[in-house]
Amino acid sequence: MADLDSRLLPADVPVSEALLHVLLNVSLTGIILFRPVLAANGTDVLDLAYERLNPAAQRLLHLPARPAESFLTLYPHAIATGVFAFYAQAWASGQAAQHQTNYQHDQLDGYFHLAAQRHGPLLVVSFTDTNDQPRTAVEQALRESQAREQQALAAAQAERHKLHALLTQAPVAIALFEGSELRVTATNAHMAAIWGRSLKEVVGQPLLAAVPELRGQGFDALLHQVLATRVPVTGVETPAQMQRDGHLQTTYYNFVYQPIYDAQGQVLGVVDVAVEVTEQVLARRRVQELNDELAVANEELQTNNEELLAANQALGQTQYDLQGLNQDLEARVAARTAETRAALHTAQTQREQLRTQQGLLSQILGQVPAAIAALAGPAHRYTFFNDQYHRIVAGRTALGRTVAEVVPEVVAQGFIGLLDRVYATGQPYVGSEVPVLLHDSATGRGRQRYMDLIYQPLFDGQQQPQGILAFIVDVTDKVLAQRQADTLQAAALAAVQRQSQERENLYQLFEQAPAAICLLREPDHRIEYLNPAYQALFAGRQLQGRTVAEVQPDAREFLACLNAVYATGTPYHGPEELLASAPAPGQPPQPHYFNFTYQAYREQGRIVGVSVFAFDVTDKVLARQQREAQQAELQRIFEQAPVAIAIMRGPTLVVELANAAVGRIWGRAPAHVLGRPYFEALPDTAGQGFEQGLAQVLHTGQPFSLTEAPVAFARAHTGQPTQAYVNFVFQPLINDNQHVSGIIAIGTEVTEQVQARQQVQALNQALQATNAALGDTNNRLLRTNTDLDTFVYTASHDLKAPITNIEGLLTALHEQLPPAALAAPLVPRILHLMRDSVARFQQTIGHLTDIGQLQQEAATAPAEAVAVATLVEAVRLDLAPLLLAAQATLTVESAPGLAVQCPPKTLRSVVYNLLSNAVKYCDPARPPVVALHCHAHAGQAVLAVHDNGLGLSEGQQAQLFRMFRRLHSHVEGSGVGLYMVKRLVENAGGTITVQSQPGQGSTFTVTLPLAR
Amino acid sequence: MEKLSSVLLVDDDSTNNFLNELLFKNLSVTDHLLVAESGAQALGLLAQPTGAPEPALILLDVNMPGMSGIQFLEAYQQLPTTQQAATVIIMLTTTMDARDLARLDELSIAGLVSKPLTKEKIDHILQLHFQRQLPAHT
Incomplete structure (x- = not known):
């Protein structure tokens, strides 16, 4: 900057604000210092704020030195014209940039040269306006043309405003629809009111979108038709469903759909001019309705008039007819008068003739x-x-x-x-x-x-x-005769009336009588009278005046009876006759019983009919039938009852009723006994002590009963024992006077039971005696057994001590003997024999002890399921040395799963003993072959030990299982083995048998219970 | 081997007593061997202070006429406890009979030995109840 300054300015002119002021003041081009409004990212320019305008710029833009509004607020068209984009780009590039634009917006009109460059936070813009310069001719011409166009435009705008005013202020509803969707491009408040919408809601909207309730009412179709055909459509009092006060209501319109054309004759759209005539239409409708009502009223009046006219005509006719009748009557009266006159004349003439005949008459007279x-x-x-x-x-x-x-x-x-x-x-x-x-x-x-x-x-x-x-x-005689006749007739009449009255009275009685009454007349028994009770028997049927044959065509017996009464005059009484009266509809026929009386009734001594009186005794009859049925039932019960029943009356006990069962006991048919005093009919039962008992019942009224009472009946002929035993109850019968009038005996014979019981008792006694004897034997045996056990115990105990002593003494003696004595001949041998004897003695005592213990264990060792195969295998192992020594062959066959129920020790001892015996007692001539078969048979386990040994004779077999019985001396043995085996097997609930052939071999077969 | 202070033999069988005496003397188990031929006599011996020491071991026969071994035990249990505590009682029986065995379970005795008494059995008793052993060579 310093370099730049040093190059731009002379050395004596320092860079100062004052110089900048001067520069801005004298600049003929407009200078603007913008401060861009940046987006959050710090780079995008959103708008431009004015920091300073130099005087030239103020003049050219008619703006103050520092307008409060932003650039885009003042010049919104700057976006469309690209001016803003130019500024934004200049800001972004940081380079000086230029732009030209003909800006005719936002109260500016001029061709602007724009130059812009970023300087720090500012965007410096310099611009000129060609308006400051004299314009070229072409430009001037252009401007004039432009001015003309703008004038024409203004005129068109004015026209449009006028049309708009016309449209909006017209007293009719107008709307313009364009395009196939019938977009409402223009309309007024009237139309909007018709549609029930605000102007805003409808303008620019397709008609059916703006006013959806018009769908389906055909107006859109009409509009399309106009668009297509270009033929206007007019509607008069056309109904339309429109929204009014929130409801669809039927409203009426006069309208014109008129196509509108552009200059080229193309259809622009359809204009709709409409007037709502709902009120008029409704008013006219009401008038029409009134008119219709009047017309109806008129018609009714007309009809009334016509009716009146017709009535008048009818009256006229009637009057005419009456006149005719009158004339007719008058004519007839005149005719009658003439006839009368003629008749009078004739009478007079006749009188004349009479008079002349008078003289003649006197003579005759x-x-x-x-x-x-x-x-x-x-x-x-x-x-x-x-x-x-x-x-x-x-x-x-x-x-x-x-x-x-x-x-x-x-x-x-x-x-x-x-x-x-x-x-x-x-x-x-x-x-x-x-x-x-x-x-x-x-x-x-x-x-x-x-x-x-x-x-x-x-x-x-x-x-x-x-x-x-x-x-x-x-005519005195005639009169007197007639008087007499009259008097007689009056008397007769009075009598008839009296009879009639009496009959009437009777009828009254009959009417209320509880009996059914019917009066039949004539031989065909026509029902002349019947009372309600009689009618009730034939409910709903007409009886009066009909004959019995008509009413009861089936009642032949009844008719026969009536005929007989009518013929003979003998009354008929029918007690308790069944009359199946005709049932009421829907009811089953009810049997009715009546006591009938048919009585002839006479008039002047002649039978003229039959009176029928019927008393309904149905209840009585039914009650009696029921009673009889009950009685019969009772009788049947009595007869069939398995118990003996007899009823006896009076002090002598007359048998009034006896059923079959009691007859069987008595050994007599009830018929032979009935009606006879009991002890007379059955004298065999007298003197057995029952008289007192029965008399007591009659006397005291207390029941008397016998239980298994022995009675002797004379009934040997029936095959029944004469000595019977009976259970009987004798119950007093109390009559209405509370006196004992008899006895009812109910009971059964129990002879068989008593005899059977007696037999059983005798048997029982015999059995008891046997039992007692057996008990004695048992006790003796038990004592013997105990004694034996005690003996075995004592023997084993008491013998053991002395032999032990002897053994000890022998040893002591042996020690005390001097060596010389021991060397003496025989001494060692004697000592040896003595020791040998002591040993045998001790062995015997040992066996005795074993047997004693066996007894002991038999009572205590519990039986259990023992698997045979397993146990046999164990024994076989124990016997292995013996088998080997004897070169014996042992085969075992055991059914799989076989098990026995016994103490395990028992089975072991049995198997061990039998197998070892089979080897021990072998035939020296051949090696022992032993086979053990175990299987189940008939609910028992069977163990068979077969050997090819010495065998046993029958005599030997008989002694085989005895204690201390040794059958072979060449083999060591105590003689208790098989005895113990037998005891063990039997104690376990089994058996042991032997089959043997000397020199062949033996088979010991043991059975034991199968395991449970 | 240290000898037992005193041993009492109770048995009605004099032969048996003779043999047992012989055995004890040969084995030199004690210098004071007392012998009673009945339960009553044994109780008398125990009740009568003779100047001899209390028996360390009593060998008692089960089966005796008059007072049996068991009756003796019942009577013996009435004696002062100090006396009992010092004495080991072994019962002698001819048979190992189940009935006898069952009965002896209930009695407060140190052991049961079947007749006849032998050197091995005495050695066993000494080892078990007195922690002594017979010399091997005797």
Whole structure:
């Protein structure tokens, strides 16, 4: 630096800040001192901070000397234009670098020359702006063109703003969709409101992404159609599901989808102009609904009207019909009137004819069998009367006299009044059976008569009454007869009513009667009456009025019975008859028992039916049947019981019941005994002491029992022993009055058992005697045995001491003898024989001791499982020297695993003795060959020792196992070996036998128990 | 060999006593050999101070008429213990009978020797109970 300075500056001008100030102030180029903002790695430049701008730079950039903002804050376009990269590179290289740029951003517009170099922590930048220079014509032209373009751009921008304002402020919803994804490139708040979204949420988004609920509603398809066909689409009151208040709601729109073209006629997109008409649509809908309701109401009114009209027409028709009917009636009335008139005329004509015939009639009248009188004038004077009449009035009539004069008694009875009325009115009077009290001349008193009267007025030619014809028939007899008949009839009726009432009363009784009642009528037994109880027998069936044959077609016996009663009048009583009544539906038939009474009933002495009375006695019958069944069961039990049962009654004990079992004991069939006093029927049992016992039971009421009581029965014919033994209990029978009425005897015969027991007892006694005898023998033997043992012990003990002494004394003597004596002849020999004898004696005592010990051990040594092969091998080893010396051959065959149950010492002694004996007693003529076979047979181990030795005669064999029996003298032996072997084998529960042939050899066979 | 202070022979068999006396004298085991022919006599000898020293060894026959060897032992055990402690009792038996052996197990004796008594047996007793040995040449 010093070098540089020395080269740049004259010597009299020192390097100073003041010089730097001056330099910066006068520089026509802009100078900027940047302090780069470094990244954490210390190398990468993130931004540049201003340290200082010289006045030229301040002017060119319109910035203060030290702006607070960073370079990139002020000139963000510096990155895009590469200015920042240039600075960063200059900083990194440390070399001076240059750059040119036409920077028309960030309120700058100029062509800048930039030079930059790092100086320490700073980046020093120098720059010029071509604006400071006069521009070339080309540049000027360029700038003007640029300005025009910018103007056009501004105009376009203004236009765009206007359109934007139009778009946003339009009172309709507008949206522009572009591209196949229908991206919303422009829209306004109305449309956003329709979509239920904010503007931000939808602008720039594909329609279906921004408003997903439109999926599947067909609008996107329509938009695509417009894009493809370029034909606008219009929608009127089109429904759409839109988001409103968080729910999808149906809303309605009028809209136009209009394609938009660019200058080249290409479709840019589709503009959607829409108006929501939901409210209008809904309002109209409501109006339509109201209209529909009104129309329905109208229709109903119409229908009502039509119905009313129809009713009116019907009424009109009815009225018309009534009119017709009226006319018809009037016509008929007129016709009837005419007929009536015609009839009246005919009557009058007939009356005329009658009158003319009157004269003729009077003549006739005199002869008729009735009383006839003709009266004339108002006073009713007789102008005619016939004989009959005369008789009635008791001959008092006379022509010309008045009725009142002739029969004054009728005046008070009103007859004159009747006549007066007929005369006055011209109307005839007809009286039937009119009572008349006439005077009887015979008695002088009034007599009651009954008359049929006709008072017929008689007219003159002017139709005026001029008299009366009285036509009287005396009907007194008839009336009286009829009266009598009536009275009789009334009485009869009353009787019938009374009967009916009575019957009714009976029915009432029947209705409530507990019996089933039925009244049958007629020979076919028609059911006239039945009460509910009877009906109940035929539940649910109609009986009344039907015949028995119809109701019970199967009941032939019943019908026969009814027929008999009907025919003969003899009542029928059927006790406890089974009637299988018809069951109620679903119920099994119930057997019912009835006591029937069929009784003929009569009317006027004639049989007209049968009454059936049936009393239900089912319960009674069933109870009795049950009782009978129980009784039968009891009887059967009695009969079949394995125990003997008899019932006896009364003081003489009459046998009332006896079953087969008791019969067998008695030796008599129960039938021969029943009904007879016991001791009379079975005299053989009398006098055996039972009378008192039985009498006691009757007397005290306490049971009496016999156990194995001997009884003699006379029953030899049955093959049973006459001497019987029985177990019996005699139980008192108590009657209702708490008195003992009899005895029930229950028991069994135990003769066989008693006899068997007696036999057993006898046997037992015999056995006991035998046992006692055996016990005695046993005790004696035991004592003998003990004595023998004691003897052996004592002998071995007591003999041992003296022989030991003798031995000692011999030795002492030998020592005391002077040598001369010892040299004397015979002395040494005698001494030797004496010692020899002592030795033999001691050996015998030793054997005796062994035997004693054997006895001892037999009682104490425990038996155990001993493997035969192992033990035999051990013995063979022990005998090896003997075998070798005798040049004997020993073969052993033993079944594998064979083991015996005995003390090991026993088996060892047995095998040792037998084998050594076989060698010892060999035939000197041949070398001994000994074979031992061991095997199991019949649950025993069998050990057979076979030799080819001397053999034994039968006599020898018999003595073989005796103590101290020596059969051969040439061999050393004590004579106790085989005795001990036999004792050992027998003590272990085995046997020993011998088979032998002298000169051939012997076989000793030992059996011992197999090991458990 | 140091002789025993005193030896008592108890046996009803006088011949046996004679032979045993002979044996003891020949072997010079003791200078004081006492002989009793019954248990009672032996007890009498022990109870009566004779001026002779207490026997160091008693040879007792099992089987004696009157008081047997065992009865003698029972009586002997009633004597003061000091006397007993100094004395070794060996029982003599004719037979090694199991019944005898079983009985003797219960008795407080030093040993059991079968008759007849011999030089070897005495030597054995001396070695076992008195730590002495007979001279070889005698």
